[in-house]
Amino acid sequence: MMKYDGENWFSHIIFPTPFNLLSNDLLWMLGTWVEIIGAIALVLGLGTRLFSLLLIVLTVVAINTVHWSSEWNTLSELWQGYAISNKGHGNFKLPLLYLIMFMPLLFSGAGRWSLDYLLKKIVL
Numbered sequence: 001m002m003k004y005d006g007e008n009w010f011s012h013i014i015f016p017t018p019f020n021l022l023s024n025d026l027l028w029m030l031g032t033w034v035e036i037i038g039a040i041a042l043v044l045g046l047g048t049r050l051f052s053l054l055l056i057v058l059t060v061v062a063i064n065t066v067h068w069s070s071e072w073n074t075l076s077e078l079w080q081g082y083a084i085s086n087k088g089h090g091n092f093k094l095p096l097l098y099l100i101m102f103m104p105l106l107f108s109g110a111g112r113w114s115l116d117y118l119l120k121k122i123v124l
Contacts, residue, residue, distance in 0.1 A: 003032040013065050034058055042105065045114020052106040056099060063095045 011024050019027060035058070038051040110116040 003028065004036065015061065015065055019061060031058055045110035045116050048105050048110035048114065048116050052102045056102045056106065059095050059098050059102070063092045068092055 013024065014020065015022075015024075015027060022030075034051075034054050038055045041047050041051045042055075
């Protein structure tokens with residue numbers, strides 16, 4: 001919700017290809033709505049695999065552009081970013097945990113208490 005209510009802090013970020021073909025304002029809007037709608041959809045179990053994939057892509061791009069240390073020479077230097085801190089080593093622990101949580105949803109889909117399961121039962 002900070003992105004929804006806040007200002008665009010993507011304006012100075014250079015995104016990797018193919019995302020650099022879109023404007024930073026459009027990426028801000030897309031990222032905000034994927035996070036909001038995706039979170040609601042995952043809670044409801046609606047479009048679980050689609051939103052898991054979208055949130056995985058969003059998280060990988062975020063790790064690459066924001067959370068990963070901009071300069072590292074060894075894996076031990078990169079590993080310093082596996083911490084929740086603002087000490088200049090990056091900060092990719094929390095996004096990595098999100099990736100780990102999205103993987104089972106992507107590969108297994110939603111459970112029996114989801115709208116996906118209910119819709120599948122109705123259609124079949």
